[in-house]
Amino acid sequence: GAGVSQSPSNKVTEKGKDVELRCDPISGHTALYWYRQSLGQGLEFLIYFQGNSAPDKSGLPSDRFSAERTGGSVSTLTIQRTQQEDSAVYLCASSPMPYEQYFGPGTRLTVT
Amino acid sequence: EDKVVQSPLSLVVHEGDTVTLNCSYEVTNFRSLLWYKQEKKAPTFLFMLTSSGIEKKSGRLSSILDKKELFSILNITATQTGDSAIYLCASQGGSEKLVFGKGTKLTVNP
Numbered sequence: 001g002a003g004v005s006q007s008p009s010n011k012v013t014e015k016g017k018d019v020e021l022r023c024d025p026i027s028g029h030t031a032l033y034w035y036r037q038s039l040g041q042g043l044e045f046l047i048y049f050q051g052n053s054a055p056d057k058s059g060l061p062s063d064r065f066s067a068e069r070t071g072g073s074v075s076t077l078t079i080q081r082t083q084q085e086d087s088a089v090y091l092c093a094s095s096p097m098p099y100e101q102y103f104g105p106g107t108r109l110t111v112t
Numbered sequence: 113e114d115k116v117v118q119s120p121l122s123l124v125v126h127e128g129d130t131v132t133l134n135c136s137y138e139v140t141n142f143r144s145l146l147w148y149k150q151e152k153k154a155p156t157f158l159f160m161l162t163s164s165g166i167e168k169k170s171g172r173l174s175s176i177l178d179k180k181e182l183f184s185i186l187n188i189t190a191t192q193t194g195d196s197a198i199y200l201c202a203s204q205g206g207s208e209k210l211v212f213g214k215g216t217k218l219t220v221n222p
Contacts, residue, residue, distance in 0.1 A: 033209065042116075042200060043155070043212040056209060091154060100146070101210060103154040 002026060004094050004104035012110045013082055021077040021107045025094030032075050033101060034067055038088040046090075049075065082111045114139040116203050118213035126221050129191050133199050133216045136183040141206030145177055145184050148200040150215065155200055158186070191220045 005024045013019050025032050034046040045059040049069040060066070064083075069075040079086055089108050093101035115138045125131055137145060144162045148155035159168045161177035161184060168175050172191075177184045188195055198217050202210040 031208070035212075042118075042214040043202070043210070045209045045211065048207075048209050050208065056207065058207075059209070100157055100160055102157070103148075105152075105154050 004092055004102055006090075006092050006104040006107050008107060009105060010108045010110075012112060015084060015111055016081055018078065018080045019082055019109065021079075021090050021109070023075045023077070023092030023094075023104060025073065025075070025092070026096075026102055027073075029094035029096050029102075030072070031095040031101075032069055033093045033095070034075070034077050035091045035093065036088045037091060037106075043091065046077070079109075082109075084111045087111045114203060114205055114207075114211040116201055116211050116213035118199075118201050118216050120216060121214065122217040122219070124219045124221065125191055127192060129220075130187065130189045131191060131218060133186040133188075133201075133218070134183065135185070135201030135213060137201075137203040137211075138182065139203040139205035139211065142179065143204045143206070143208075146202045146204065146210065147175055147184070147186050148202065150198040150200055151196075158199075188218075191218075193220050193222055196220045 007022045030051045032049045035043040047067045048056040064080045067077045089106045091106045092104045095101045117136050119134045146160045147158040159175045164179040172189045175186045198215040200215045202212045
């Protein structure tokens with residue numbers, strides 16, 4: 001019974017390296033979201049995919065961040081030249097419609 | 113810019129107490145307000161509210177929305193230690209993305 005899955009669950013990387021975070025949404029969900037949660041903060045929207053429409057990238061904090069969604073399913077969030085302020089938990093959510101969102105377990109990223 | 117403000121930021125109670133968590137929002141083309149419980153990494157869905165004045169209940173938890181005053185409350189009665197978590201409120205507007213508040217950290221002591 002598949003929920004949203006994310007990998008890796010934890011990632012430690014050195015400052016300046018690139019990282020890729022993966023999200024497998026629930027099968028059949030057309031909407032996919034990426035959020036970031038820094039210590040003591042609420043969830044910060046990053047990017048939203050809906051079907052074949054152009055993604056809403058309005059939440060990406062800098063051009064070092066990008067995301068793709070291949071075949072309307074799996075999504076990859078890429079952070080280039082990581083900085084310490086990128087350290088956070090990155091959460092993916094999917095939704096059958098743009099309403100209730102089902103969250104994955106998240107990836108904890110630590111940039112040293 | 114859409115905004116969600118939750119209060120209090122943290123709350124410590126004893127088992128058996130009743131708590132009320134507050135959420136106010138400003139959102140363009142409001143669609144819904146959602147409550148989530150976050151214990152570890154991933155939030156779990158509690159309620160989605162779209163209409164004013166209609167209470168949603170699930171066991172000891174209930175929530176209601178006031179679209180005129182732009183706020184929602186989450187009530188938990190007879191609290192238990194397992195209710196300890198961060199409770200997140202989120203609004204959804206015309207852009208379809210959720211805007212989250214910073215959450216209320218609830219600690220229920222035995």
